[in-house]
Amino acid sequence: MLLSPINFIGAAAILSSLASAAPTAAPVYPPKTTSQNFQLIANVTANDLTPSIQNYVVASYHTGAGEAYAVLMPDLSSGRIFYVNGTASDVRFGNSNILSDEGLNQATPPFPAGLAIDSANAVSINAGAGQPGIVLTQFPDPITELAVGGGDGFYACESQLVYGNAVQLFSKGSGETPDGCADVTLLPQCSEDSGAAHPYGQTVNCYADVAGIDWSVYSSD
Ligand SMILES: *[C@@H]1O[C@H](CO)[C@@H](O)[C@H](O)[C@H]1NC(C)=O
Ligand SMILES: *[C@@H]1O[C@H](CO)[C@@H](O)[C@H](O)[C@H]1NC(C)=O
Numbered sequence: 001m002l003l004s005p006i007n008f009i010g011a012a013a014i015l016s017s018l019a020s021a022a023p024t025a026a027p028v029y030p031p032k033t034t035s036q037n038f039q040l041i042a043n044v045t046a047n048d049l050t051p052s053i054q055n056y057v058v059a060s061y062h063t064g065a066g067e068a069y070a071v072l073m074p075d076l077s078s079g080r081i082f083y084v085n086g087t088a089s090d091v092r093f094g095n096s097n098i099l100s101d102e103g104l105n106q107a108t109p110p111f112p113a114g115l116a117i118d119s120a121n122a123v124s125i126n127a128g129a130g131q132p133g134i135v136l137t138q139f140p141d142p143i144t145e146l147a148v149g150g151g152d153g154f155y156a157c158e159s160q161l162v163y164g165n166a167v168q169l170f171s172k173g174s175g176e177t178p179d180g181c182a183d184v185t186l187l188p189q190c191s192e193d194s195g196a197a198h199p200y201g202q203t204v205n206c207y208a209d210v211a212g213i214d215w216s217v218y219s220s221d
Helices: 005-021 088-092
Strands: 033-035 037-045 059-063 067-073 082-085 097-102 111-117 125-128 134-136 146-148 152-159 164-171 182-190 204-207
Touching: 033 125, 033 182, 037 082, 059 164, 067 152, 097 134, 125 164, 146 152, 146 182, 182 204
Parallel strands: none
Antiparallel strands: 033 204, 037 059, 037 182, 059 067, 067 125, 067 164, 082 097, 097 111, 111 125, 134 146, 152 164, 152 182
16 A cells, blocks of 8 residues: 555654654663772773773872872772761762871871862862862762762873872863873772771762773763
Protein backbone atom coordinates (compact mmCIF):
# COMPACT_ATOMS: atom_id res chain seq x y z
CA MET A 1 0.00 0.00 0.00
CA LEU A 2 1.27 3.48 -0.88
CA LEU A 3 1.15 6.04 1.90
CA SER A 4 -0.54 9.32 1.12
CA PRO A 5 1.58 12.34 2.17
CA ILE A 6 -0.60 12.83 5.24
CA ASN A 7 -0.26 9.19 6.30
CA PHE A 8 3.43 9.28 5.59
CA ILE A 9 3.93 12.22 7.97
CA GLY A 10 1.77 10.41 10.54
CA ALA A 11 3.87 7.25 10.22
CA ALA A 12 7.09 9.24 10.61
CA ALA A 13 5.72 10.92 13.72
CA ILE A 14 4.77 7.55 15.21
CA LEU A 15 8.20 6.13 14.42
CA SER A 16 10.01 9.06 15.98
CA SER A 17 7.84 8.93 19.10
CA LEU A 18 8.59 5.22 19.37
CA ALA A 19 12.30 6.01 19.08
CA SER A 20 12.17 8.59 21.87
CA ALA A 21 10.19 6.21 24.08
CA ALA A 22 12.78 3.45 23.65
CA PRO A 23 14.43 2.68 26.99
CA THR A 24 17.85 4.29 27.40
CA ALA A 25 20.26 2.93 30.00
CA ALA A 26 20.40 5.25 33.02
CA PRO A 27 23.94 6.51 33.65
CA VAL A 28 25.81 4.65 36.37
CA TYR A 29 28.29 6.53 38.54
CA PRO A 30 31.19 5.13 40.56
CA PRO A 31 30.06 4.12 44.06
CA LYS A 32 30.99 6.29 47.02
CA THR A 33 31.34 5.78 50.70
CA THR A 34 31.86 8.32 53.50
CA SER A 35 34.66 9.51 55.74
CA GLN A 36 35.79 12.66 57.53
CA ASN A 37 39.25 12.39 56.01
CA PHE A 38 40.38 12.10 52.42
CA GLN A 39 43.27 12.42 50.02
CA LEU A 40 42.83 14.09 46.64
CA ILE A 41 43.63 11.93 43.62
CA ALA A 42 44.21 13.33 40.11
CA ASN A 43 42.17 11.89 37.28
CA VAL A 44 43.57 13.12 33.97
CA THR A 45 40.86 14.14 31.52
CA ALA A 46 43.11 15.57 28.74
CA ASN A 47 46.77 16.05 27.74
CA ASP A 48 48.41 13.74 30.25
CA LEU A 49 52.05 14.56 31.07
CA THR A 50 55.02 12.23 30.49
CA PRO A 51 55.39 10.24 32.67
CA SER A 52 51.64 9.94 33.24
CA ILE A 53 50.25 11.70 36.32
CA GLN A 54 47.08 9.58 36.37
CA ASN A 55 46.17 8.77 40.00
CA TYR A 56 48.88 10.99 41.46
CA VAL A 57 48.00 12.38 44.89
CA VAL A 58 47.92 16.01 46.12
CA ALA A 59 50.94 16.64 48.34
CA SER A 60 52.60 19.78 49.65
CA TYR A 61 55.83 21.32 48.44
CA HIS A 62 57.04 23.54 51.26
CA THR A 63 58.42 26.90 50.19
CA GLY A 64 58.69 28.51 53.63
CA ALA A 65 57.40 28.20 57.17
CA GLY A 66 53.74 27.23 56.95
CA GLU A 67 53.70 27.88 53.20
CA ALA A 68 53.45 25.25 50.50
CA TYR A 69 52.34 24.75 46.94
CA ALA A 70 50.01 21.89 46.13
CA VAL A 71 51.83 19.43 43.88
CA LEU A 72 51.02 15.96 42.54
CA MET A 73 53.14 13.00 43.62
CA PRO A 74 53.06 9.37 42.48
CA ASP A 75 53.13 7.80 45.93
CA LEU A 76 49.89 7.78 47.98
CA SER A 77 51.84 7.80 51.24
CA SER A 78 53.29 11.22 50.38
CA GLY A 79 49.82 12.73 49.95
CA ARG A 80 48.21 15.05 52.45
CA ILE A 81 45.11 14.09 54.38
CA PHE A 82 42.37 16.72 54.15
CA TYR A 83 39.00 17.34 55.75
CA VAL A 84 36.09 19.67 55.07
CA ASN A 85 35.79 22.21 57.87
CA GLY A 86 32.61 24.08 58.67
CA THR A 87 29.12 23.95 60.12
CA ALA A 88 26.37 22.10 58.25
CA SER A 89 25.17 25.47 57.02
CA ASP A 90 28.69 26.42 55.82
CA VAL A 91 28.69 23.22 53.78
CA ARG A 92 25.18 23.74 52.42
CA PHE A 93 25.98 27.26 51.22
CA GLY A 94 29.46 26.49 49.88
CA ASN A 95 31.27 28.47 52.61
CA SER A 96 33.24 25.60 54.10
CA ASN A 97 37.02 25.40 53.77
CA ILE A 98 39.34 22.44 53.22
CA LEU A 99 42.00 21.90 55.86
CA SER A 100 44.89 19.59 56.57
CA ASP A 101 46.92 19.13 59.75
CA GLU A 102 50.35 20.65 59.88
CA GLY A 103 53.02 19.83 62.45
CA LEU A 104 51.83 16.29 63.21
CA ASN A 105 54.40 14.21 65.11
CA GLN A 106 56.22 17.32 66.24
CA ALA A 107 56.69 18.91 69.63
CA THR A 108 54.05 21.56 68.86
CA PRO A 109 50.33 20.68 68.75
CA PRO A 110 49.05 20.25 65.19
CA PHE A 111 47.64 23.36 63.55
CA PRO A 112 45.51 23.73 60.40
CA ALA A 113 46.73 24.54 56.90
CA GLY A 114 44.07 25.35 54.32
CA LEU A 115 43.67 25.04 50.57
CA ALA A 116 43.77 28.41 48.81
CA ILE A 117 44.32 29.76 45.29
CA ASP A 118 46.94 32.50 44.87
CA SER A 119 46.97 35.36 42.38
CA ALA A 120 48.83 33.20 39.84
CA ASN A 121 46.09 30.55 40.18
CA ALA A 122 48.51 28.20 41.96
CA VAL A 123 46.81 26.00 44.54
CA SER A 124 48.51 26.43 47.91
CA ILE A 125 48.31 24.76 51.30
CA ASN A 126 49.22 27.50 53.77
CA ALA A 127 49.01 27.65 57.55
CA GLY A 128 45.63 29.09 58.49
CA ALA A 129 42.04 28.81 57.38
CA GLY A 130 42.54 28.55 53.62
CA GLN A 131 39.85 29.84 51.33
CA PRO A 132 36.13 29.39 51.96
CA GLY A 133 34.39 28.23 48.79
CA ILE A 134 36.94 25.57 47.85
CA VAL A 135 34.64 22.59 48.31
CA LEU A 136 33.81 19.03 47.42
CA THR A 137 30.82 19.01 45.07
CA GLN A 138 27.63 17.60 46.61
CA PHE A 139 24.25 16.21 45.69
CA PRO A 140 22.76 16.50 43.06
CA ASP A 141 26.21 16.26 41.40
CA PRO A 142 26.65 12.49 41.02
CA ILE A 143 30.45 12.83 41.11
CA THR A 144 32.21 14.18 44.20
CA GLU A 145 35.23 16.27 43.24
CA LEU A 146 37.22 19.30 44.35
CA ALA A 147 35.73 22.55 43.02
CA VAL A 148 36.35 26.26 43.40
CA GLY A 149 33.28 28.49 43.54
CA GLY A 150 31.50 28.04 40.25
CA GLY A 151 33.20 24.74 39.54
CA ASP A 152 36.19 25.79 37.44
CA GLY A 153 38.56 22.90 36.86
CA PHE A 154 42.22 22.30 37.60
CA TYR A 155 45.35 21.67 35.59
CA ALA A 156 48.84 20.43 36.42
CA CYS A 157 52.19 21.35 34.88
CA GLU A 158 55.80 20.45 35.37
CA SER A 159 57.18 23.55 37.17
CA GLN A 160 60.60 24.61 38.37
CA LEU A 161 60.20 25.40 42.04
CA VAL A 162 62.78 26.51 44.62
CA TYR A 163 64.05 23.03 45.47
CA GLY A 164 63.67 21.45 42.02
CA ASN A 165 60.99 20.34 39.59
CA ALA A 166 57.51 19.26 40.65
CA VAL A 167 54.13 18.68 39.04
CA GLN A 168 52.36 21.79 40.26
CA LEU A 169 48.60 22.17 40.59
CA PHE A 170 46.64 25.21 39.36
CA SER A 171 43.04 26.33 39.33
CA LYS A 172 41.82 26.98 35.81
CA GLY A 173 39.84 30.03 36.91
CA SER A 174 38.10 31.39 33.87
CA GLY A 175 41.19 30.82 31.72
CA GLU A 176 42.46 28.04 29.51
CA THR A 177 44.84 25.22 30.33
CA PRO A 178 48.30 26.32 29.12
CA ASP A 179 50.13 24.22 26.51
CA GLY A 180 52.07 21.39 28.05
CA CYS A 181 49.77 21.07 31.05
CA ALA A 182 47.25 18.33 31.82
CA ASP A 183 43.58 18.83 32.69
CA VAL A 184 42.76 17.00 35.90
CA THR A 185 39.80 16.44 38.15
CA LEU A 186 40.62 15.85 41.81
CA LEU A 187 38.64 13.07 43.42
CA PRO A 188 38.51 12.48 47.19
CA GLN A 189 39.73 9.08 48.29
CA CYS A 190 38.59 8.13 51.80
CA SER A 191 41.46 8.11 54.21
CA GLU A 192 42.22 7.30 57.78
CA ASP A 193 42.14 9.81 60.61
CA SER A 194 45.22 11.98 61.12
CA GLY A 195 44.69 11.70 64.89
CA ALA A 196 44.16 15.44 65.43
CA ALA A 197 40.84 16.81 66.73
CA HIS A 198 38.63 18.46 64.09
CA PRO A 199 35.68 20.03 65.92
CA TYR A 200 34.09 21.19 62.65
CA GLY A 201 35.21 18.25 60.50
CA GLN A 202 32.35 17.13 58.26
CA THR A 203 31.56 13.65 57.01
CA VAL A 204 31.88 13.72 53.22
CA ASN A 205 31.38 11.42 50.27
CA CYS A 206 34.59 9.87 48.99
CA TYR A 207 35.80 6.96 46.86
CA ALA A 208 37.39 3.88 48.38
CA ASP A 209 39.96 3.47 45.58
CA VAL A 210 40.09 6.09 42.83
CA ALA A 211 42.76 4.23 40.83
CA GLY A 212 40.49 1.19 40.79
CA ILE A 213 37.58 3.01 39.08
CA ASP A 214 37.02 1.64 35.56
CA TRP A 215 35.74 4.77 33.77
CA SER A 216 34.73 2.73 30.72
CA VAL A 217 31.72 1.42 32.68
CA TYR A 218 30.87 4.64 34.55
CA SER A 219 29.66 8.12 33.66
CA SER A 220 31.51 11.15 34.87
CA ASP A 221 29.04 13.95 34.06
C1 LIG B 1 38.47 10.25 34.69
O1 LIG B 1 39.33 10.05 33.59
C2 LIG B 1 38.80 9.21 32.58
C3 LIG B 1 39.90 9.01 31.54
O2 LIG B 1 40.30 10.24 31.02
C4 LIG B 1 37.55 9.87 32.00
O3 LIG B 1 36.96 9.00 31.05
C5 LIG B 1 36.55 10.13 33.12
O4 LIG B 1 35.49 10.87 32.59
C6 LIG B 1 37.20 10.94 34.23
N1 LIG B 1 36.26 11.09 35.34
C7 LIG B 1 36.17 12.24 36.02
C8 LIG B 1 35.14 12.31 37.10
O5 LIG B 1 36.89 13.18 35.78
C1 LIG C 1 36.23 25.75 60.92
O1 LIG C 1 34.84 26.05 60.77
C2 LIG C 1 34.29 26.73 61.89
C3 LIG C 1 32.78 26.88 61.65
O2 LIG C 1 32.52 27.71 60.55
C4 LIG C 1 34.98 28.09 62.04
O3 LIG C 1 34.47 28.76 63.17
C5 LIG C 1 36.48 27.87 62.19
O4 LIG C 1 37.14 29.13 62.20
C6 LIG C 1 37.02 27.02 61.05
N1 LIG C 1 38.43 26.70 61.33
C7 LIG C 1 39.39 27.10 60.54
C8 LIG C 1 40.76 26.80 60.98
O5 LIG C 1 39.17 27.68 59.49
